[in-house]
Amino acid sequence: MSLYTALVAPFTEFEFMRRALAAIIALSLGGAPIGVFLMLRRMSLVGDAMAHAILPGAAIGFLLSGLNLFAMLTGGLIAGFLVAILAGVVSRSTGLKEDASLATFYLASLALGVSIVSVKGTNIDLLHVLFGNILAMDDQTLLVVACNATITLVVLAVIYRPLVIESVDPLFLRSVSRAGTPAHLVFLALIVINLVSGFQALGTLLAVGLMILPAGIARFWSRDISGMICVAVVSAMLSGYAGLVLSFQTRIPSGPAIILVAAALYIASVLFGRVGGVVRQLFPGRHLEA
Amino acid sequence: MRWFAPIIFAAAMAVHPLRAEDRLNVVASFSILGDLAKNVGGDKVDVATLVGPNGDVHVYAPAPSDAKKNADARLLVMNGLGLEGWLPRLVQSAGSKATIVTASNGISPLQLGSDADPHAWQSVPNVKIYVANIRDALIAADPAAAAVFRANADRYLGELDALDAEVRAAIAKIPPERRKVITTHNAFGYFAAAYGVSFVAPVGVSTESEPSARDIATLIQQIKAAKIPAVFLENLSDDRLIRRIAAETGAKAGGTLYSDSLTDEKGPAPTYIALVRHNIKALTSALGN
Numbered sequence: 001m002s003l004y005t006a007l008v009a010p011f012t013e014f015e016f017m018r019r020a021l022a023a024i025i026a027l028s029l030g031g032a033p034i035g036v037f038l039m040l041r042r043m044s045l046v047g048d049a050m051a052h053a054i055l056p057g058a059a060i061g062f063l064l065s066g067l068n069l070f071a072m073l074t075g076g077l078i079a080g081f082l083v084a085i086l087a088g089v090v091s092r093s094t095g096l097k098e099d100a101s102l103a104t105f106y107l108a109s110l111a112l113g114v115s116i117v118s119v120k121g122t123n124i125d126l127l128h129v130l131f132g133n134i135l136a137m138d139d140q141t142l143l144v145v146a147c148n149a150t151i152t153l154v155v156l157a158v159i160y161r162p163l164v165i166e167s168v169d170p171l172f173l174r175s176v177s178r179a180g181t182p183a184h185l186v187f188l189a190l191i192v193i194n195l196v197s198g199f200q201a202l203g204t205l206l207a208v209g210l211m212i213l214p215a216g217i218a219r220f221w222s223r224d225i226s227g228m229i230c231v232a233v234v235s236a237m238l239s240g241y242a243g244l245v246l247s248f249q250t251r252i253p254s255g256p257a258i259i260l261v262a263a264a265l266y267i268a269s270v271l272f273g274r275v276g277g278v279v280r281q282l283f284p285g286r287h288l289e290a
Numbered sequence: 291m292r293w294f295a296p297i298i299f300a301a302a303m304a305v306h307p308l309r310a311e312d313r314l315n316v317v318a319s320f321s322i323l324g325d326l327a328k329n330v331g332g333d334k335v336d337v338a339t340l341v342g343p344n345g346d347v348h349v350y351a352p353a354p355s356d357a358k359k360n361a362d363a364r365l366l367v368m369n370g371l372g373l374e375g376w377l378p379r380l381v382q383s384a385g386s387k388a389t390i391v392t393a394s395n396g397i398s399p400l401q402l403g404s405d406a407d408p409h410a411w412q413s414v415p416n417v418k419i420y421v422a423n424i425r426d427a428l429i430a431a432d433p434a435a436a437a438v439f440r441a442n443a444d445r446y447l448g449e450l451d452a453l454d455a456e457v458r459a460a461i462a463k464i465p466p467e468r469r470k471v472i473t474t475h476n477a478f479g480y481f482a483a484a485y486g487v488s489f490v491a492p493v494g495v496s497t498e499s500e501p502s503a504r505d506i507a508t509l510i511q512q513i514k515a516a517k518i519p520a521v522f523l524e525n526l527s528d529d530r531l532i533r534r535i536a537a538e539t540g541a542k543a544g545g546t547l548y549s550d551s552l553t554d555e556k557g558p559a560p561t562y563i564a565l566v567r568h569n570i571k572a573l574t575s576a577l578g579n
Contacts, residue, residue, distance in 0.1 A: 017503065133501075
């Protein structure tokens with residue numbers, strides 16, 4: 001098999017592969033920078049928690065208008081925002097840590113969601129309907145994903161300075177500006193829209209994975225935040241592309257394939273990363289001499 | 291003492307509710323069997339179903355209220371052929387004393403992979419066997435109403451014969467080289483065998499497994515190569531994938547085929563006969579010229 005048939009032909013021959021690639025690129029642009037900030041703020045597991053928080057909103061959307069994707073997504077967004085913002089407000093105004101208050105709210109939200117679904121009485125798997133497949137990108141889904149990436153990048157640019165300063169030195173930020181709390185809340189909202197758009201395009205595993213794993217990879221290749229963001233975006237795109245090719249050549253389902261490639265990249269980075277990689281620490285290079 | 295009589299009467303009603311007394315409690319595992327049991331039992335039975343309209347019988351999780359339905363039942367109608375893997379445990383845990391009827395007894399099962407294909411009700415001749423099994427079980431459970439059950443079953447079997455003829459006539463109008471479709475769920479093996487329409491499925495027997503990029507690509511090539519004229523969505527699986535495949539191959543997206551469950555009253559397939567009629571109409575309009 002030539003290199004061309006292995007790596008390029010799947011995309012030239014099949015439109016669904018091109019669409020999947022486009023979706024991956026858009027999701028990487030939006031999700032990977034978010035992942036970097038999540039990691040810097042020690043909130044890497046928040047993605048998983050938020051995934052569960054979205055359920056009751058989707059369930060209410062389902063109750064109101066049946067199996068309507070738009071209604072369920074809107075419901076999911078509202079529920080996600082509510083949980084994120086309530087948790088943010090509680091942790092900012094009381095002594096409770098962010099992770100603890102988020103855990104409380106998402107568990108309550110999940111319980112509510114499950115109850116609402118069972119009251120309705122049918123057992124169609126809501127999440128199955130809500131969560132799409134990367135191979136089934138229709139125009140509407142692609143548009144949602146692209147809009148989401150655009151919004152994320154623009155908003156991140158606006159709140160970049162307070163967000164960065166708060167990630168590294170919150171006390172300093174508090175002494176010079178009051179932008180910390182609003183920036184944090186906006187950031188939580190960004191997490192939610194990225195998750196919801198990721199879910200309906202890819203499913204839980206992939207949406208959260210494509211956000212968090214590239215950030216972990218980036219940590220081993222760059223010391224400053226802008227460098228990290230670049231590495232994260234590139235490695236997310238690379239994992240997406242390689243995962244699609246892997247899924248095309250080996251019959252591994254696409255979502256897991258993409259995450260497996262990202263995980264392999266992560267392990268390689270842990271071992272060989274330029275910044276704090278294991279090999280680097282065991283065999284430090286010679287000091288530069290004049 | 292005149293005030294006393296109504297109270298005694300009410301108490302007697304409470305102990306022996308008149309209507310429920312002479313009706314047989316029947317539980318069916320899913321909506322299609324429930325419909326068959328209602329048709330044969332008529333007003334001599336009360337039919338409850340465990341997996342109701344639009345529910346997916348493959349991935350069903352029983353609720354406590356279902357255990358209660360089972361505990362009250364005299365007769366439990368199940369499909370068999372491995373469809374209701376969850377049922378034996380439910381019966382055991384509910385402490386049910388119901389007689390279990392396997393409606394598919396006596397049909398010749400098709401293979402699906404290494405297991406028997408459970409979706410036998412997609413062929414009308416098989417359903418006639420289902421109906422006969424249900425009739426015999428009802429008669430055994432309530433011999434006093436035997437005549438009613440026989441009359442109901444004969445009437446319903448007549449309707450099924452007419453339905454079978456209708457399906458064959460409709461298929462005969464489709465040109466033989468166009469009698470093939472793609473659907474998400476390969477629940478139509480028996481339909482294919484009985485009426486000569488081929489069904490190709492992108493996902494395996496269960497609604498669980500997730501396709502890889504390779505699977506989708508193979509399928510697209512297959513549709514193009516075999517010139518399959520129509521792709522069908524099913525009421526249970528994610529349909530975005532099928533629409534994508536349809537867009538990519540130029541095949542017609544032919545609407546919904548109902549396979550494992552009836553719809554509710556307002557839907558297009560509230561009874562078994564309506565379900566078959568709906569499916570055959572969808573097939574002929576997508577495959578006909």
